[in-house]
Amino acid sequence: MIYTLFSILVFPGLLFLSIFGVIAEFIDRRLYARFQNRMGPPWFQPVADFIKLLAKEELIPEEADARMFKILPVFAVAAAVTAFLYIPLWNTASLFSFEGDIIVVLYLLTLPTLTFFLAGWYSTSLYAMIGAVRTLTQLFAYEVPLFMGILSPAILADSWSLEAITRFYGEHPWYALFNILGFAVSVIAIQGKLERIPFDIPEAETEVVGGAFTEYSGKFLALFRMAIDIEMVVCAALLAAVFLPFGLELHPVISFVIFIVKLLVIIFIMSLMRSIFARLRIDQMVNFCWKYLAPAALLQILISFILKGILVR
Amino acid sequence: MSKEETIQQELIKNFGFLEGKFRIPRERRIFLDVPADRFMDVFDYTVKKMNFNYLCIISGLDEGENLSFIYHLALNYSIILNIKISVPKSNPSIKTITGYFPSADLYERELEDLLGAKVEGLAKGRRYPLPDDWPIGQYPLRKDWKPQDEPEVKQEKSN
Amino acid sequence: MGKVMIPIGPQHPALKEPASFNITLDGEKILDMIVKVGYNHRGIEKACEQRTYIQDIYLLERVCGICSHTHSTCFLQAVEEIAALELPKRAHYLRTIVAELERVHSHLLWLGVAGHEVGFDTLLMYSWRDREIVMDILSMLTGNRVNYAMNTVGGVRRDISPDQIKTILPLVDILEERTKYYIQVASEEVTLIERLSKVGTLSHDDALKLGAAGPTARASGRDIDVRRDDPYAAYADLSFKVITDNHNDVLGRTLVRVGELMESYKMIRQLLKNIPEGPIAVKAPRKIQAGEALSRYEAPRGEDVHYVKANGTDRPERVKVRAPTLANVQAVAAMLKNGYLADIPIVVAAIDPCFSCTDRMMVSMKDANSRKENFIDWKTLRQYSIDWYKQNRGVDMSKIKISKRW
Numbered sequence: 001m002i003y004t005l006f007s008i009l010v011f012p013g014l015l016f017l018s019i020f021g022v023i024a025e026f027i028d029r030r031l032y033a034r035f036q037n038r039m040g041p042p043w044f045q046p047v048a049d050f051i052k053l054l055a056k057e058e059l060i061p062e063e064a065d066a067r068m069f070k071i072l073p074v075f076a077v078a079a080a081v082t083a084f085l086y087i088p089l090w091n092t093a094s095l096f097s098f099e100g101d102i103i104v105v106l107y108l109l110t111l112p113t114l115t116f117f118l119a120g121w122y123s124t125s126l127y128a129m130i131g132a133v134r135t136l137t138q139l140f141a142y143e144v145p146l147f148m149g150i151l152s153p154a155i156l157a158d159s160w161s162l163e164a165i166t167r168f169y170g171e172h173p174w175y176a177l178f179n180i181l182g183f184a185v186s187v188i189a190i191q192g193k194l195e196r197i198p199f200d201i202p203e204a205e206t207e208v209v210g211g212a213f214t215e216y217s218g219k220f221l222a223l224f225r226m227a228i229d230i231e232m233v234v235c236a237a238l239l240a241a242v243f244l245p246f247g248l249e250l251h252p253v254i255s256f257v258i259f260i261v262k263l264l265v266i267i268f269i270m271s272l273m274r275s276i277f278a279r280l281r282i283d284q285m286v287n288f289c290w291k292y293l294a295p296a297a298l299l300q301i302l303i304s305f306i307l308k309g310i311l312v313r
Numbered sequence: 314m315s316k317e318e319t320i321q322q323e324l325i326k327n328f329g330f331l332e333g334k335f336r337i338p339r340e341r342r343i344f345l346d347v348p349a350d351r352f353m354d355v356f357d358y359t360v361k362k363m364n365f366n367y368l369c370i371i372s373g374l375d376e377g378e379n380l381s382f383i384y385h386l387a388l389n390y391s392i393i394l395n396i397k398i399s400v401p402k403s404n405p406s407i408k409t410i411t412g413y414f415p416s417a418d419l420y421e422r423e424l425e426d427l428l429g430a431k432v433e434g435l436a437k438g439r440r441y442p443l444p445d446d447w448p449i450g451q452y453p454l455r456k457d458w459k460p461q462d463e464p465e466v467k468q469e470k471s472n
Numbered sequence: 473m474g475k476v477m478i479p480i481g482p483q484h485p486a487l488k489e490p491a492s493f494n495i496t497l498d499g500e501k502i503l504d505m506i507v508k509v510g511y512n513h514r515g516i517e518k519a520c521e522q523r524t525y526i527q528d529i530y531l532l533e534r535v536c537g538i539c540s541h542t543h544s545t546c547f548l549q550a551v552e553e554i555a556a557l558e559l560p561k562r563a564h565y566l567r568t569i570v571a572e573l574e575r576v577h578s579h580l581l582w583l584g585v586a587g588h589e590v591g592f593d594t595l596l597m598y599s600w601r602d603r604e605i606v607m608d609i610l611s612m613l614t615g616n617r618v619n620y621a622m623n624t625v626g627g628v629r630r631d632i633s634p635d636q637i638k639t640i641l642p643l644v645d646i647l648e649e650r651t652k653y654y655i656q657v658a659s660e661e662v663t664l665i666e667r668l669s670k671v672g673t674l675s676h677d678d679a680l681k682l683g684a685a686g687p688t689a690r691a692s693g694r695d696i697d698v699r700r701d702d703p704y705a706a707y708a709d710l711s712f713k714v715i716t717d718n719h720n721d722v723l724g725r726t727l728v729r730v731g732e733l734m735e736s737y738k739m740i741r742q743l744l745k746n747i748p749e750g751p752i753a754v755k756a757p758r759k760i761q762a763g764e765a766l767s768r769y770e771a772p773r774g775e776d777v778h779y780v781k782a783n784g785t786d787r788p789e790r791v792k793v794r795a796p797t798l799a800n801v802q803a804v805a806a807m808l809k810n811g812y813l814a815d816i817p818i819v820v821a822a823i824d825p826c827f828s829c830t831d832r833m834m835v836s837m838k839d840a841n842s843r844k845e846n847f848i849d850w851k852t853l854r855q856y857s858i859d860w861y862k863q864n865r866g867v868d869m870s871k872i873k874i875s876k877r878w
Contacts, residue, residue: 035594036594036597036598037597037598037601038597126476127478129476130476130478130497130813133499197591197592197593198591200591201814204814205485205486206485206486206589206591206817207486207813207814207816207817208813275594276594276661278587278590278591278595278661278663278664278666278667279591279592279663280663280667281666281667281814282812283500284666338553338763338765339553341702342765344764366680367680367683367696368683369766369768369775369777369794370779372779372790372792374781374790375790383779385766385777385779390696390697390698390702391701391702393766393768395766414681414683415681415682415683415802416681416682416683416799418802419509419798419801419802420794420798427517439506440510441508441509441510442509442510442513443510443513453515453518454517454518460518
């Protein structure tokens with residue numbers, strides 16, 4: 001019981017995730033800056049930003065639904081943290097597991113996006129409303145390729161449990177090579193989920209000021225930003241668990257280091273994408289997702305089915 | 314004969330009253346005074362027949378009894394014809410040229426705001442460039458207009 | 473979502489100076505828009521009438537933070553025409569050198585802003601870093617990074633030395649190298665092209681009808697350029713191409729601007745090579761004889777027009793300024809017809825509306841002990857700021873590196 005509570009709240013749960021999220025944000029910002037030929041922030045900048053926001057006054061629009069306005073950021077953080085508990089990290093065992101948890105994780109990762117939408121909607125401000133509608137429009141575009149991309153390894157592993165999937169790929173690490181297309185699709189789709197360039201349309205500051213978060217300030221904004229940081233780590237961990245099943249059965253310390261390296265590689269790829277593209281328009285984004293990303297994910301599923309037939313025989 | 318003189322000749326041929334109203338200070342610049350009541354005819358001819366297809370700007374001047382307006386038109390983006398008209402300050406009414414140049418809209422609004430010209434036929438719209446709450450009858454670019462000192466704003470003391 | 477009215481401005485992250493665009497949206501599509509400008513009216517024309525010609529130069533230089541040389545040169549051309557002053561050739565060349573450097577600095581700045589408006593911040597960081605080179609050249613030549621104060625009635629105030637020419641030429645080579653890279657980016661980067669092409673189209677006829685000027689007009693296939701059609705300063709001696717484009721959209725405007733950068737480098741080299749010896753100014757009378765003149769100048773953003781009327785005193789009777797943005801802003805509504813909300817920032821930015829930028833200049837400070845004014849150079853100024861921060865804020869800034877270009 002105490003061990004479970006410790007796992008949920010401290011390691012590898014809330015506390016570890018928050019700290020790692022902050023570190024991930026720093027690495028992302030630093031890499032982004034270096035790609036752009038800038039120095040970038042010092043290591044404590046995300047923490048300083050967080051503390052600064054906590055100290056600021058919170059303003060809630062008069063028209064807004066105050067209760068929802070306050071509670072949504074907590075929901076976002078909670079959903080992202082909960083998703084983390086089902087993901088196997090540096091070994092093949094996750095904290096909780098059951099057949100079908102991969103679907104649960106994907107749905108839990110959709111929840112923060114829905115809270116962003118609701119946050120914008122309940123703010124009752126024009127910019128926030130447009131940002132909220134964009135968040136939702138975008139959700140329908142990237143979610144399908146993301147689901148298909150992440151589920152295709154499950155087809156090959158013949159299980160809907162993340163633990164079983166990692167165990168399967170742990171035994172046959174080279175099978176992971178067949179999922180490269182799915183990996184690429186998922187990384188791109190996750191840029192949309194995390195609202196990063198080229199899919200940062202909902203919070204494009206030159207168009208809709210701050211998007212869904214326009215009216216947010218103080219600790220509520222800090223919580224939202226924390227939720228996005230945590231979501232980034234959780235998404236990276238999910239990708240690592242499903243697509244990069246290496247070094248799982250070694251000594252825990254070594255496995256842990258390898259796990260961290262995997263996350264950093266994924267964060268590196270995401271930062272690189274952020275710095276080499278321009279922001280797309282919402283119609284171009286939806287077009288891209290349905291025209292290229294979804295067919296690519298379908299192809300990956302097809303490959304998985306065919307391989308399954310060959311390998312099982 | 315230079316291009317500028319050719320333009321002068323053509324205009325005099327069509328509008329005899331323009332004889333002696335021309336001044337060509339240097340190449341590519343022609344200054345021309347036109348009586349206000351014949352302005353639209355001359356303007357129409359230069360734009361439609363002589364292909365002066367670019368309007369640089371309309372300058373407004375306060376010349377004591379009169380308000381003057383200079384229409385700077387360009388031929389091939391190179392030769393500038395400056396057509397000047399004068400109207401009495403008591404009734405500073407001119408006709409709009411937005412039918413020829415839609416871009417003149419803002420220039421004419423500026424004349425209305427800053428010099429108090431009355432532009433006939435200008436579509437209703439927002440004023441430019443003065444603020445919406447600018448007092449009526451105050452035309453800053455007129456020579457007799459002096460900026461008034463703003464009433465002193467008392468600063469609230471924050472202790 | 474039904475129809476909503478969304479205000480872009482007077483204050484908005486996409487706008488660097490106040491202007492207001494009230495847009496009626498149907499979802500993401502633009503149905504209608506109302507443009508309102510004039511928030512920045514500072515009464516400069518009236519103020520000019522109350523100051524002497526020399527004071528007006530510095531006042532007009534502050535019409536715009538970017539094309540400051542534009543306005544002072546344009547004004548002085550009119551004044552010198554009225555006073556019948558014949559400028560020495562070297563003065564014309566120096567004015568043109570600063571003018572072209574200013575164009576380079578303005579276009580590089582625009583490129584970065586355009587990148588930022590479409591969420592391509594990497595382009596912003598890259599091009600603004602390279603812009604530092606041309607800013608450094610300008611500060612070496614004139615003493616200031618912006619508001620150069622290079623002009624005076626009858627010529628220029630500072631001469632250029634052979635050493636400076638030798639320093640500038642390799643820097644221009646660096647800039648040319650970088651610009652080639654930007655041309656490659658603008659013509660190959662997929663997402664950038666997606667965002668720029670077919671956006672904010674302004675047909676050739678509309679450009680003519682709405683009186684667009686400068687790169688905005690040239691990107692719609694209007695082959696117009698004051699530098700060639702109505703030459704001033706030293707442009708008659710130079711060989712250059714007028715860059716036009718038939719894309720009619722924002723991509724075209726981008727290509728025109730980067731193309732013009734290449735032409736500017738060519739011109740700067742010609743100017744530096746062929747600059748004649750001689751005096752840099754002639755003596756000008758304090759009072760200017762009565763008369764009137766219209767002066768035109770190809771600013772980085774388009775045609776700048778000044779009309780000056782003199783009345784024989786030391787103050788002008790009337791100064792009329794038409795900055796290029798006033799000619800172009802009216803085309804924005806036509807460009808945005810049937811567009812998307814997401815395109816508004818880049819379309820507005822594509823006419824390159826004038827906005828001020830931060831100034832960094834050599835300062836002259838009064839020493840507390842002596843009544844003498846001290847002229848402080850870069851190094852001392854830097855040391856001063858480091859000490860100030862250490863003493864008053866407790867921050868040690870001495871570790872921050874600065875470029876060692878000279």
